[in-house]
Amino acid sequence: MEKPTIAHVAQVAGVSPSTVSRILNGTARVTPQKQAAVHRAIAQLGYQPNVIAQGLARGRSMSVGVLVQDISSPFFGSILHGIEKALQGSPYQPVFIDGHWRADQEDAAISVLMGRQVDALIIVGGTVSDVRLREIAAHLPLILLGRKAEGLERRTLRVNHRQGAYLAMRHLIDLGHTRIAHITGDETHPDARDRLDGYLAALEDARIPFDPRLLVHGDFHEASGQHCAEALLESGQRFSAIFVGNDQMAYGVQLALYRHGLRVPDDVSLVGFDDQPFSAYTVPPLTTVRQPTTEMGLAAGHAVLKLLEGEDFVFPDLEVRLMLRDSTARLQR
Template sequence: MKKSGTTITEVARVAGVSVSTVSRTINGTAFVAEEKREAVNRALQELGFQPNYLARSLITGRSMTIGVIAEEIVSPYYADVIRGFEHGLFGTPYQPVLQSGHWSQQRETDAIETLIYRKVDALVLLGSTLPDPALRDIAERVPLAVFGRHVPGLEARCLTLDQYGGAYLATRHLIELGHRDIAHVRGPDGQQDAEERLRGYQAALRDNDLPFESDLVVQGDFLELTAYQATLHLLEHRRPFTAIFAANDQMAVGARLALYRKGLRVPDDVSLVGFDDLPGSAFTTPPLTTVQQPTYQIGRALAESMLGLVQGQTPTLPEFGLTLSVRESTRPLRRTATRRRS
């Protein structure tokens, strides 16, 4: 409960900081060192002081909100990025406002226009289906950061990962285990990450003198159902393979179910590799070998960058490396093993 008569001066006294530091912490108008920000927040809580953000937004012209648009906010992958982003805003006056683009340019555009109309102070796109010129135009209207896309002209505001290198790691791992017939359940046509992962898969085959066979590549959309159907298609067309590289963990789950329904065991009959290392991937049966993307840390980094951007600082986004988490869904090829069951 707010104590009667509590003032910003009293908050500063209890926190052991200046009044201007309390003001900057409450308003989010400038950088405040983490230890001072924490001291102010403790004092605010102790004194029960509740800033009137509505009144301040009328004075400053800021809504104290940051819009976040993901392709699908219910996706486990984007949900973990959002979790990190939300945690990165803890202790600041800013709140995230979430929308989904639903893999549709029109719906993504509608979501962007809605958030801009509601006067968000900045906008983060977690993936995007919009063309580069449209993203550059949006960056002229609102402070913008884009995750998962390289946009010429907005390089400093884009956080991208080495999807090509991650796919190369996954495919090379299977090759080093002796697999030669490696199927790939790919992501959507034209989606930047999906295309880079396909290229990494092809490069690993080429660098190890293995042919690229197009009939071992089947179409998915990063969701479980299409991967399940695509894997059944491979099996029912009697195309031999001993391993699958799925372009994300959700599709690895769908592929795993299709193999199970056809009586094939992972990894005894077919080795399986995913991409993302979602929080639940270490707890599947068997635990999934997958390329780790540090989704939570990415969300935290995006939050920190956007807080700086709305305060007029030059945006800085770190580089994140990808690693392979080897678990029990892959094993060395047994030459006598059955490659496919009808």
């Protein structure tokens, strides 16, 4: 069966092909009756407009570039799922690219996306300079997720990482723990710095002296969690709990503790951050701070669609939440 074309739609609707094209592009000035006739013909024939061709006719690629730092990470994967879901049903398709946590690769990735003439950009995390981001925002709809940029506050969506860390620490302190180690994420990342701030604030509010020997710097990956836990154990420092900067590192910490014959939570209580999908299925299930990652991606996707249509938007209030599982227990004195 021959695939219906604009010419077929025009014939059935009793209008010219150019009128059909303008109606599909949203540029036609015709009577409501003619518009209705065209839409009836489209439905009758099962005509599928070529969205890409329509976009090119309007000078658009109908694509949204999305830069993340690690596509393989479940954390970023959940955000990407939310962005993809937000764009479903719109004419726009996401184009995903990885920055690999390196400024030079992030710049190269942005150049690739702009070379593909994407209509908008969503940048998740990363270390691209504020100056560069402002340059991009001056020419392209831009949404930032999980990072800060001076002058782009209204286009930035972040959750309260400091509050999340504070919740995790208050939980451990309420269980009687005072010797609480902290394994940070990448220090160049604002999320890691905010979580460290929450750790320190909770200690201060509980009048527990900060011991810098219980602070170890990781990089958000499983191997660094294992390495940092090994360093803590080999240092001989006494601790009964560890607040870890993200769940991926917490998995590595669990392995290190297991290899040293320490049980979670009987010997060491453990709290992570992010609530990644695997965290409910570790042994024991991990107590962690839930970041609403899918909702974050949805909000970013909806915001970029608003920008593309020249409309204003307000980000929703997204809150972190402590997910209590079996990796924490009251301190046994």
